[in-house]
Amino acid sequence: MTKTIFIPCRSETDVELVSRSIIEKVDCLGSIGLVTTAQFVNDLPEIKKRLEKAGKKVIILSGRPNPGQVLGCDAHAAKGADCYIYVGTGHFHPLRVAIETGKPTFMAHPSGGIERLPDELIMKHAKIRAARIHRFREAKTVGLIVSTKPGQNRMKQALELKKRLKGAKETFIFAANEIKPDYFIGYDVDAWVNTACPRIAEDKFDKPVLDISEVESAIHSQ
Numbered sequence: 001m002t003k004t005i006f007i008p009c010r011s012e013t014d015v016e017l018v019s020r021s022i023i024e025k026v027d028c029l030g031s032i033g034l035v036t037t038a039q040f041v042n043d044l045p046e047i048k049k050r051l052e053k054a055g056k057k058v059i060i061l062s063g064r065p066n067p068g069q070v071l072g073c074d075a076h077a078a079k080g081a082d083c084y085i086y087v088g089t090g091h092f093h094p095l096r097v098a099i100e101t102g103k104p105t106f107m108a109h110p111s112g113g114i115e116r117l118p119d120e121l122i123m124k125h126a127k128i129r130a131a132r133i134h135r136f137r138e139a140k141t142v143g144l145i146v147s148t149k150p151g152q153n154r155m156k157q158a159l160e161l162k163k164r165l166k167g168a169k170e171t172f173i174f175a176a177n178e179i180k181p182d183y184f185i186g187y188d189v190d191a192w193v194n195t196a197c198p199r200i201a202e203d204k205f206d207k208p209v210l211d212i213s214e215v216e217s218a219i220h221s222q
Contacts, residue, residue: 004150011039013087017112018043019050022085025114026106031057033081035070035097040087040110044068047087075100075213091117098122099129100213132191132208133218139169139190139208146175147196154195157212161193164219181205 026032032051034044044067048058059081060068070077070086070093078084078097083104086094091107098105098117105122107115136142142165144158155175162171176183179196181204192209210218 009039010042011110013040013043013110014112015043015046015050018087018108018110019047019054021112021114022047022051022106022108023054023056026083026085026108028083028085028104028106030082031059031080033059033061033078033084033103034087035068035075035078035084035093036087037071037093038066038069041066041069043087070097091121095122095125099126129214132210133214135208136191136193136210136215136218141170141172141189141191143184143187143189143192144171144173145179145184145192145194145196146173147179148175148177149196152196154212158193158195161195161212161215 022032034048034051036044044060048060051058061077061079068077075093075096078101081101081103083106084094084097084101085106085108086097087108087110088094089107089109094105094107094117099122105117107113107117109115144162146155146158147153155173158173162173165171172187172189174184174187179194184192184205189207191207192205193215194209194211
């Protein structure tokens with residue numbers, strides 16, 4: 001078995017600048033939920049403290065593996081607030097928060113910039129997500145993709161999902177070190193479920209590719 005050493009790498013953020021920008025530029029009535037990714041998660045308690053000192057009600061929920069941390073496949077840390085502020089860069093994670101919560105979502109850049117995610121962008125990605133879920137519901141055969149890389153291997157979840165779908169869909173498990181569309185050419189399935197990082201296969205397959213949370217939405221909404 002390959003041994004893997006994880007070395008935490010934290011970003012050096014000007015917490016005072018970020019907090020001041022949020023206080024001055026974010027117009028949010030009610031409670032604020034703070035979320036971020038691994039490199040900024042240590043900054044959240046201090047940002048929360050500064051916002052509360054300014055009279056804001058701030059929520060940091062338990063995430064996986066740290067409080068306030070969201071992943072591409074897990075936005076459970078975004079719950080119970082009236083709006084959300086994602087500390088970091090890029091649209092991928094805050095879009096997940098906005099779509100799953102339906103609440104106003106802002107991006108607080110470490111350099112002090114503030115951006116509210118446009119409704120048009122949220123609607124565009126929400127429609128794409130809804131289309132994937134619909135096509136999964138209609139699918140008769142499903143391929144469950146499992147990465148063999150350390151930290152990405154979720155064979156247990158794939159086997160559990162295969163068991164849950166038994167009788168409703170014919171399922172096959174595909175395990176590979178690299179998740180590339182070329183490796184899955186020729187397999188006749190109606191939809192794929194990627195149990196690894198959602199960004200690996202995003203928009204590269206000719207059939208809909210869902211992550212575990214989207215499959216859960218498809219199952220629960222039937």
